[in-house]
Amino acid sequence: MGKAREQFAGDHGTHERIRAIDDEVLFKVKIQRWRGAVWLDEDQPWLVAAGQREDGSADDFYAALEADANAARARHNSEHSKPLPGKTYVGPLLPTADDYARHRLEAGIRLVRRLVAELQDLTRGSLRDGHEHATDFPTFRLGVLVRADEGHETYVAVRITGSVPDDLAVVILRHVPGCDPQSWFPEYALPGRHLLPAEQAWSTVMEPQAAARLLEGG
Incomplete structure (x- = not known):
């Protein structure tokens, strides 16, 4: 194989x-x-x-x-x-049709596993330096921006550049570490700039305790 x-x-x-x-x-x-x-x-x-x-x-x-x-x-x-x-x-x-269905299922599982790992790394990296961290997937670019203020809630923004189905965007937001999957709101601008035509973005807050655990974990 x-x-x-x-x-x-x-x-x-x-x-x-x-x-x-x-x-x-x-x-x-x-x-x-x-x-x-x-x-x-x-x-x-x-x-x-x-x-x-x-x-x-x-x-x-x-x-x-x-x-x-x-x-x-x-x-x-x-x-x-x-x-x-x-x-x-x-x-x-x-x-056969079953083989193709199995291949699509396994490809989806591999994509989700990679998303989870990348989101952990991007979030942790941005939390450390305050800059956006991004990575490329075959059809889109994923970026995470974390702005932490000591003693206050931590701002988190996720942006996707390119075309993705709505259910994949939901999967991405669900796996951002330390964030409530139900608390995301759409954004029309990111700190310091407006969104580009091919971009979509959401933001939420991360509790300080979750941010600390994330930094301690890697």
């Missing part, structure tokens, strides 16, 4: 096709004795089969993959009036 992610992480590089498979384009992944077959759906790689290289053996990954694909084509043609062209059929190996 790690080798497949590494090999197909970018647009650069060439990939070796598994020539024995003719109904879909499958690419080879190699690491030590392990071999894999990767199918590309636009820019998304899917590792659809894997096994060990046993050159000359019926148990060899490539030999077994071809044999299974030949058998799958034969079964399909026996059950359907219109036969498939070519020699192989790897349709049963390709991702």
